[in-house]
Amino acid sequence: MTYRSQLVASLAAAGLIATSSAAFAEAKVALMGGITGPIAGMAPAMIASMKLALDQANAAGLAIGKITYQEFDCGCNPQVATDAATKAVNVFGADAAVGPACSGALLAAVNSVTIPAGVLVVSPSATSPKITDLDDKDLVFRTVPSDDFQGRALARTLLERGVKKVAVAYINNDYGKGLAEAFKAEFEAKGGTITQFRGHEDKKASYRSDLAELAKGGADTLVLFDYGNASGMTILRQAIENGFFKQFVGADGMRDENLIKTLGEANLKHFFVSAPVGEAGAAFEKFAEAARKAGLDPNATFAATSYDAAALVALALEAAKGDKAKLPQALRAVATAPGERIYPGEWEKAKQLLAEGKEIDYKGASGDHEFDAKGDVPGSYAFFKVEGGTYKEVQKMK
């Protein structure tokens, strides 16, 4: 009887809260992964990391109650993604979404569905610079830096290291092209020379003709924006075999352990990559520990950004205390300074501080996530060389 009366009382209280403001009857988060389609290989780890964050939040017992989540497939395709977003917003009733995973899918889904419907979106993996300039009513964020940042940082680092003349090859998709263009703009503006600037299609058997073209300008260094498990490896191998360039520089896509195994460390003495690093190494370690415990690989591509995106959404839901319209503002408040630092997994502490009305500042596994006015994160990068079968940091990139 007491149990029942308690239940009635709490239901009544919940009803009061629900009617008093535009409250979450139940906080709902849509997880929009690229489950089918071109990045299907990365999707399981990404989705699992998002779930890990939300499960931790639920286990800590947030004041807003249990966060329910559901997976949607954005298929890395605009038609599939808008369909998924419509279902997420209208049928599932999502207050916020983590994803969509790919840039093209995100552009269509946010333009036609989530922005008009006023739903917050945090993507862990859409890197196109186009997303920066969206007229998004402050509803689109991402925990992965735009390709623009990395390309520019890499250009500055190379110049600083005395490399003034390079040839640039990029895979012709939004990833490769975004990096290459940002790199080019910064490198040339700061006085470097780009002798050749060429895009290539992936999955070709031979890139010797591309390499011959690239080598024409007489540059010693090839900057290669590609994937180390795909055409990037082929190009690198053929360039080394045929002695086309002396030095090779790649971006995060080229940082692949398999590449070292396949090509051999001895051949990669003049191969360098830039890759994002967590500013606070401790934050990543906390995530990595929780991930390993849950049977996940913390180093899987976009696993850390996925975790952070979901964690930030959960913290924002908690901070907004039931007002969907305040979510973007709340997200900024919990993600950026000032405030008490919160590392991955510190849900109890975050919950308590928010309940006391204090500011928090989430330091994520993949970076600090100090969002700028456009909802982008600057990201922090380091320059790596190959040593001892893995990638070793040479210097931080500015």
Add this chain to the structure above:
Amino acid sequence: MDTLGLLNYAIFMGVLIGIYALLSLGLNVQWGYAGLFNAGVAGFFAVGAYLSALFTAPPVPDRIMGWELPTGVGWFAAMAAAALIAWPIGKVTLRFRSDYLAIATIGVAEIIRLVLRTEDLLSGGVRGITGIPRPFGDLPYEWSQLAYLGLTWGMVVVIYWALERQLAAPWGRMMRAIRENELAAAAMGKNVEARRLEAFILGAAIMGLAGAVYVHFMRAITPEAIDPMMVTFLVWIMLILGGSGNNRGAILGAVIIWVIWSSSELLTDRLPAEIATQAKYIRVFVIGLMLQLVLRWRPEGLLPEGTHVRRSS
């Protein structure tokens, strides 16, 4: 899952079904009337989508056009451009028959896709075009969706009506005669080549319109949108399931396939969380299975062509 939400979802589905119905009607002109196996639907869809986008989107540096013209102009231009592109393609490829034509049109669609992917000046390259206006886009979300639904289905009804008229006219009878027996039609003095080209161009123009309707609904276009799986093959399945040669069948096919494609995700979400991710693939499987079953048990489609005995009016 409130009623309003479901209604919004239904409206969204309605718009996409309308767009696919247009594609399916366009393909029906080519395959259903004229027997032309066009496997390059995505190419004409892309031409329409990109051209309308270029006419209406705001200008950006490093890309041509961006004229900010009214949407209606963009739609008209999309149809005209798709027709214009179809003319030389038809001229060259329509000399092929059946499967050879299919291969040639797949090739053409791939060429169009690769050009759009790589020519930044023309199409914004892999990053595509954003900032495309939507008619009634300034209304609140629900009303904007509803207005666009009306617009889309207005187009479907107009195209359907026009095609039905065309099919009942001597032109339609002639097309069927050519399709059924080309030699006999030629022997009766019909210009087979010219008629086939007409059907090809008319179908392509309707596909171009579908692309334009699509692009203003999404407000953005990237090359991923012209994935042959989501455009060409899905449309083929719709037409075959609905019944090629029958315009109502073409529309019905679009309705059935899209409803299954979209709402099956709602069903798989009911599965336990452990298999929910894998279950997303089921819908791809279901669509393929349906095509197999229809081809095996009902090759003429749900609404077969029927005999075209028309009252003279």
